[in-house]
Amino acid sequence: MFRILSVVLMISSALFASVKTKIIQSSQENLVIQVVTNPVTTADLFPSSLLIGLPSLKLPKTQIRHYRKSPNPFPRFNKESETDFEWHNLQILQNLPTAVLEIDPKTGDGNFYEIVEIHLQFDPFEYPSRIPTPTEARLLANRILNWNTAKDWLLPEKRRAKKVQSFPPGKWISFELLEDGMKVIQQETLANIIPSIPGHDPRAYMLFMSAELGRYRSQSVNLPIADNLVEIGIDIEGESDGSFDIEDRIIFYGRGPSGYELKISDVNWNQNLY
Secondary structure, three states: OOEEEEEEEOOOOOOOOOOEEEEEEEOOOEEEEEEEOOOOOHHHHOOEEEEEEOOOOOOOEEEEEEEEEEEOOOOOOOOOOOOOEEEEEEEEEOOEEEEEEEEOOEOOOOEEEEEEEEEEEOOOOOOOOOOOOHHHHHHHOOOOOOHHHHHHHOOOOOOOOOOOOOOOOOEEEEEEEOOOEEEEEEHHHHHOOOOOHHHOOHHHOEEEEOOOOOOOOOOOOOOOOOOOOEEEOOEEEOHHHOOOOOOOEEEEEEOOOOEEEEEOOEEEEEOOOO
């Protein structure tokens, strides 16, 4: 009787950061990004996570340049990694190859760089460009840093409905909704299920519903993952810092087993008989 939604939490090792990010150049061949850090608290010096659109599932050539080396105001909080950058979560999101680039402004000797400049060089895109579908644009435009260029790298659409043979890697959680309306998932609720949730990058979370969009489902919540799931849009309050903190929450519109259906100018009540 109840609709089942499944939320997949894409595990990421990205930590939170509070920085200003600016695109200097974006083209089919190159992407230049500046990450500017002016630390007030230690949170401002955590690594910065950037979700980048790619022309293929091949990481771009990456070069990092550092400017304005300054003393770390929190000298005990130094860089632990020996590399200038790390790539995570190479995957396809809504027909777009993507990956998360992690940049740490700190050094290992008690300093930090106020400006970190990232230079990426991409391989050619192997398919004809196409216009993003409304769903692709809605789900990706505010998540992909270089969306204005990356929207031309969407993979060809599949013309036929096809059973899903594999699912995105991550942890699946199913839950039920009783009625239509705006819904909220608090960070604390998910932390009770996944204790390590604060260390995950919320920009990699996805929320799915069945092809019926909330109608005509049984009341059980422990069913196998359905075929042809539909990803729906979500808004994550507080996700801009790259971590899922206790005050953050996931907001989305969900539908229950029964509710009103709007078709052009007609509004009808849809009653689930199960």
